Amino acid sequence: MNTLDEIFLEGMLFYAYHGVNPEERIQGQRFIVDLALWTDTRAAGETDDLTKTVNYSKVYDLVRSIVEGEPKRLIEALAETIATAVLGQFPATQSVVVTVRKPEVAIKGSILDAAGVRIRRSRMAGEAR
Numbered sequence: 001m002n003t004l005d006e007i008f009l010e011g012m013l014f015y016a017y018h019g020v021n022p023e024e025r026i027q028g029q030r031f032i033v034d035l036a037l038w039t040d041t042r043a044a045g046e047t048d049d050l051t052k053t054v055n056y057s058k059v060y061d062l063v064r065s066i067v068e069g070e071p072k073r074l075i076e077a078l079a080e081t082i083a084t085a086v087l088g089q090f091p092a093t094q095s096v097v098v099t100v101r102k103p104e105v106a107i108k109g110s111i112l113d114a115a116g117v118r119i120r121r122s123r124m125a126g127e128a129r
Helices: 022-027 042-047 056-067 075-089
Strands: 005-016 029-039 095-102 115-122
Touching: 005 056, 029 056, 029 075, 056 075, 075 095, 075 115
Parallel strands: none
Antiparallel strands: 005 029, 029 095, 095 115
16 A cells, blocks of 8 residues: 655745735735645655655755745745646655745735635645645
8 A cells, every 4th residue: 555645844934026916026025835745755764765755955945946936926826836846846746735825914904824825736636635
């Protein structure tokens, strides 16, 4: 039986210029990204060999380049770009969950820690993680 294990990167903090409102695209703001990847880590665990798992330093570098790269209007588009890139560049990753939060979201009259989006994407047909 093939089971999938979870590799995660939580609380990645970036400053970027995504948003619908012009001031968001001019002034920028903080974005917090959490990522969970499902892969089989058994071979890496048995051999203590980094080449047999997903290198999370490289995953971080990829996420950073996307978040700090070309601005998107919607954080949904940002999350989709991250998920597509992770699945495309790390073939051992079978499924990914991307959470993008804006901690200083401008919603008139609101008091909240953050607003955001969480998406799940998979290369496995019919997976409902």
